[in-house]
Amino acid sequence: MLWFFVSLIALVGGYFIYGTFVEKIFGINEKRQTPAYSQTDGVDYVPLSTPKVYLVQLLNIAGVGPIFGPIMGALYGPAALLWIVIGSIFAGAVHDYFSGMLSVRNGGASVPNISGKYLGSGAKHFMNVFAIILLLLVGVVFVSAPAGMITNLVNEQSSLHIGTGFMVVIIFAYYILATIVPVDKIIGRFYPLFGALLVFMSVGLMTAIIVSDEHTIMGGFTMSDMFSNLNPKDMPMWPALFITIACGAISGFHATQSPLMARCMENEKSGRFVFYGAMIGEGAIALIWCTIALSYFGSLDGLSEAISQGGPGNVVYSASFGLLGVFGGVLAFLGVVILPITSGDTAFRSSRLILAEYFNVEQKTLRSRLMMALPLFVIGAILTQVDFGIIWRYFGFANQTTAVVMLWTASAYLLRHHKFHWITTIPALFMTTVCVSFILNSSTLGFGLPMQLSTILGFVAAMTMLAYVIKAAKGNKGIDLSDVEETPDKLTKTV
Template sequence: MLWFLSCVALLIGGYFIYGAFVEKVFGVKESRKTPAHTQQDGVDYVPLPTHKVYLIQLLNIAGVGPIFGPIMGALYGPAAMLWIVLGCIFAGAVHDYFSGMLSVRNNGASVPTIVGKYLGNGAKHFMNLFAIVLLLLVGVVFVSAPAGMLTNLINDNTGLAVGMGTMVALVFAYYLVATIVPVDKIIGRLYPFFGALLIFMSVGLISAIALSPEHSLLGDYTVSQMFTNMNPNDMPLWPALFITIACGAISGFHATQSPLMARCVENEKNGRFVFYGAMIGEGVIALIWCALALSYFGSVESLAAAVSNGGPGAVVYEASFGLLGVFGGILAFLGVVILPITSGDTAFRSSRLILAEYFGVEQKSIKKRLMIALPLFAIGGVLTQVDFGIIWRYFGFANQLTAVMMLWTASAYLAKENKFHWISTVPALFMSTVVTTFILNDPTQGFGLPLPLSTAAGVIVAITAAYLVVGVLGKQPIVEGDEVNA
C-alpha cells in the first residue's frame, strides 16, 4: 500500500513542482489569443471550458495503452512502477506539454508541421507518413481491442451471441461519425460522462483491492523486490520495459492528439493543466493497473499464467468482476472499454486533420471531410484482418519513435529560443537510446544483434542526434513570421 501511495504522491508532486518549472521555461503568454479564438470554425477550432478540454485530452491519450502496457510491465515486478513515475514526470508529461503548447503557438498545427518547422522539411515529410501509419495502427488496435472486450461482456452476461464482426462494424460506424462531426457535438458532450466512468473504474478498483480481505495491495512484496527485475521468463528490463510501458510513461501517440485540444484551449495559462496534467492523470491510471495486476494475482508467476490464458484483456475482465461483482464489474469494465474507443475515434480524426493540413484541403465542408475520412476507414478495415498481436507489436516501436521525434522538436525550439533545452534533451537522449537499442536487439521486429552492441549503437545515435538538433539546428534562427515569436 505504501509503495503505491508513494508513487501516486510523487506524480502529483511532479505536476505542481516540475510541471510549474516546465511551464516557466516555455513562458506562457496569457494575453495572447489562442487558435480556438483566432481560427474558430465551429468544427475543429472551438473554444471549450477547461474542465472539458482536460477530460477530452485525458480520454484521447488514454487508450488501452495505460492498462494493457502496465499489466504486461507488471511481469517485471513492482519496479515497473518506478518507470511509470519517472517517465511520466520527466519525459511523458514534458512531451505532451510541448506537443500541445507548440501547436497552440502555431495556429493549432499538427505534429508533422511542428516537427518540420523546427527540424526541417525532411523531418516533416517523414513525420507526415509516419504519423498516418501510427494513427492507422492505433485506430485498428482501438477497434479490435474494445470490440473484443464488448463481445465478451455481452455474450457472457446477457445470453446473446453477438459476433466479433458485428461489434467491429458498430465501433467503426461510431468512429466515422465522431471523425467528421464538429468536435463539440459528440466528443465535447459525451466525454465528460465517459470521464466519470473512468474515474469510477480507477477509484473503485483500487479501493476494492485495498479493502479486500483476500488480496493485499502490494503487501506481499518485500522492499528489495521493489527495485529488482522479477520477470518469470527471465526477460531483461533493458530496453523492453520502456517499450512495453509506453502510455502511462511516455507515448508518441499523444503528440498526434494534443493538437486536437490545442485548437480548443481558451488561454495559454491552461496548458499545464490540460497537457502536462492529463499525462499525470494517465500515469495514475497506469499505476493503478500495474498495482492491480501484481496484487490481484498475488505473484508475477500467477499473473504470467493469467496473461498467457487470455492476454491483458482477460486480466482486466477477471479483476473487474472479481473485485466489484457483476454490476460493479460491468461498470468498471465499460470504463476500460471506453478508453480505447475515445482514443480510436480521435486517432482517425487526427489522421483526417493531418492529411487535410498537408494537402491544403479545407474542413468546413462535410463533403471535404468525408473525402479524406472514407479512404482512411477503408484502409483501417483491411488492417483489422491482420493478426492483433502483429499490429500491437509494431505499434509499440512506432509509438516510441514518434515520441523521440517530438522531444527533439521541443529541444530544437528551446535551443533556438535560448531557453533551457535540457528538460526535453535529457528524455530525448534516453528514449533515442531505448528505441535504437530495441530495434537493433529485438529478434522479431529488429535485427537480433547482441544487447551490448545494440546499446552502444543506441548511445552513439542519441549523442549524434543531440549534436545535430541542439548544436546545429538549435543555433539556426527561427524563420521570419514564426507564430512562436508573435
C-alpha cells in the same frame, strides 16, 4: 500499499513542482489569442471550457495503453511502478505539454508541421508518413481491443452470443461519425460523462483491492525488488520495459492528440492543467492497473498465467468482476472499454487533419472531411484482418519513435529561443537509446543484434541526434512568429 500511495503522491507533486518549472521555461502568455478564437471554424477550432478540454484530452490519450501496458509491464515486478512515476513526470508529461503548447503557438498545427518547422523539411515528411502509420495502427488496435472485450462481456453476462466481427463494424461506424462531425457535437458533449465513468472505474477498483480481505497490495515484494527484474520467464527488462509501458509513462500517440485540444483551448494558462495534467492523470490510471496486476493474482506466476489465458484483457475482466461483483464489474469494465474507443475515434480524426494539412484541403465542408476520412477507414478495415499481437508490437515501437521525434522538436524550439533545453533533451536522449536498442536487438521486429552492441549503437544514435538538433537550431536564426508578442489590437478577451 505504501508503495502505491508514495507513487501517487509523487505524481501529484510532480504536477505542481516540475510542471510549474516546465511552464516557466516555456513562458506562457495569458493575453495571447489562442487558435480557438483566431481560427474558429465551428468544426475543429471551437472554444471549450478548461475542465471539458482536460477531460477530452485525458480520454483522447488514455486508450488501452495505460491499462494493457502496465499489466504487461507488471510481469517485471515493482520496477514497473518506478518507470511509470519517473516517466510520467520527467518524460511523458513534458512531451505532452510541448506537443500541445507548440501547437497552440503555431495556429493548432499538427505534429508533422511542427517538427518540420523546428527540425527541417526532412523531419516534416518523415513525421507525415510516420504519424499516419501510427494513427492507423492506433485506430486498428483501438477497434480490435474494445470489440473483443465487449464481445466477451456480452457473451459471458447474457444469453446473447455475438461475434467480434459484428462489434468491429459497430465501432467503425461510430468512428466514421465522430471523425467527421464538429468536435463539440459528440466529443465535447459526451466525453465528460465518459470521464465520470473512468473516475469510477479507477477509484472503485483501487478502493476495492485496498479493503479486500483476500488480496494484499503488492504483498511479498521488498525494496530491492523495485530495482530488480522479476519476470517469471526471465525476459530482459532493457529496453523492453520502456516499450511495453508506453502510454502509462510516455507516448508519441499523445503528440498526435494534443493539437486537437490545442485548437479548442481558451487560454495559454490552461496548458499545464490540460496537457501536463492529463498525462499525470493517465500515469495515475497506469499506477492503479499495475498495482492491481501485481496484487490480485497473488504472485507474478499467477499474473503470467492469467495473461497466457486471455491476454491483458483477461486480467481486466477477472479483476473488475472479482473485486466489484457483477454490477460494479460491468461499470468498471465498460470504463476500460471506453478508453480505447475514445482514443480510436480521435486517432482517425487526427489522421484526417494531418492529411488535410499536407494536401492543403479545407475541412469546413462535410464533403471535404469525407474525402480525407474514408480512405483511412478502408485501410484501417483491411488492417483489422492482421493478427492483433503483430499490430500491437509495431504500434509499441512506432509509438515511442514518434515520442522521440516530438521531444527532439521541443529541444530544437528551446535551443532556438535560448531556453533551458535539457528538460526535453535528457528524455529525448534516453528514449532514442531505448528505441534504437530495441529495434536493433529485436529478432521479431528488427535486426537481432546482441544487446550490448545494440545499446552502444543506440547511445551513438542518440548523441548523433543531439548534434543534429543543435546544428539545426543554430542554423535557423529567422524570426519565429510563434513567440512574437502580439499587439493589443490583435488580442481578444478570453474567458
